[in-house]
Amino acid sequence: MKKLVFAFAFILCLTLSAQDNYYTMYSFVVEPHNEATVYKLVDDYYSANKPEGIFVRLFENHFKNQDMKATHSIVFLGTLEDVGNMYSGGGNVNFELFITKLNQYIKDGAGSATGRHLALYGDTSTRYPFQRYYLLDVADTDKFDAEYNKFHSKHNPPGMLVNMGNTIVGQGGGHYNRWVIVGFKDMKSAIGGANQLVSGAALTARQKAWDAYMAAHGGVEVVGSGMRVLLGAW
Structure with missing residues (x-):
């Protein structure tokens, strides 16, 4: 795996509870004329060889800052046991052939x-294929987590999925200890943001609760942000 390496990962869970989920991710650069070929190789392999208990997702990094060179990423999500099993299976001829082919287009x-x-x-x-992500440097993680849960448990609008987590090993450029992903059903909603999904009294209440959340979370600096688009799911 000379070109395909682990990278910072985000993925929205569809069936598991958030705290049961661990992730790894391969992130890479693909030139535009090779994008369709890369998708087909990933689709062909994981349609037939998806690891047991693992969700596999392929993303395009659509809007990103200049420091993030990756154009695409493959994310693997599952319980700690399932993720561990995925990496303890030993040699696999089909996987090695898949990686050899894929690296020709990365x-x-x-x-x-x-x-x-x-x-x-x-x-x-x-x-939710359109996903805004934020890398956060949180001053007090316990306080932030408590206030985050307090706000989103009551003021998360329909049509949006919000996921929060941390990085255990392999942090990239800049310091962050929390990440947040906000998923939307379409690009219009993703650009407009959460407040475009509510109105009237609900919007007023949400904004008031947001102001209280921002005042109580103990201090947060946004050190990175962007938007990625889901290309394939297995």
């Missing part, structure tokens, strides 16, 4: 990390 790898999901709010029976 220009470069980008970063590495693994981590855990800590909180999830929203309708998990729906897929």
